[in-house]
Amino acid sequence: MPTLEQLGSEKYVLLTTFRRDGRAVATPLWVVPDGTGVAFWTPADTGKVKRIRNSGRVTLAPCDVRGNVKGEAVEATARIGDGADRRRIGATLQRKYGLMGRLTMLGSRLRRGVDGTVAVLVS
Secondary structure, eight states: OOOHHHHTTSSEEEEEEEOTTSOEEEEEEOOEEETTEEEEEEETTSHHHHHHHHOOEEEEEEEOTTOOBOSOOEEEEEEEOOHHHHHHHHHHHHHHHHHHHHHHHHHHHHHHOGGGEEEEEEO
């Protein structure tokens, strides 16, 4: 079974969050290493943010861009970070994902403004 630290080096990770009724909702996304865990950046008004605020229970598994799982899932706990976390994770994403990361961050900032996104920390 991979560790969260190992998942931080994957290009894509399948994040699974859980609805109030227990149904799983999976989303492939970019992640970056963050201490002994991982972190990701997402628009503040997404369903995954709402589900994480309700219950921080998540699973993460390595996957491809389409969400096809390539390994075992890891159980973890997610929480929404603050503004400093958002800036730090945004900078780390830009370094890891290069030009695509920078363009994605710029496009989001233009569409949503600076406070339209959040960092999610997973440990």
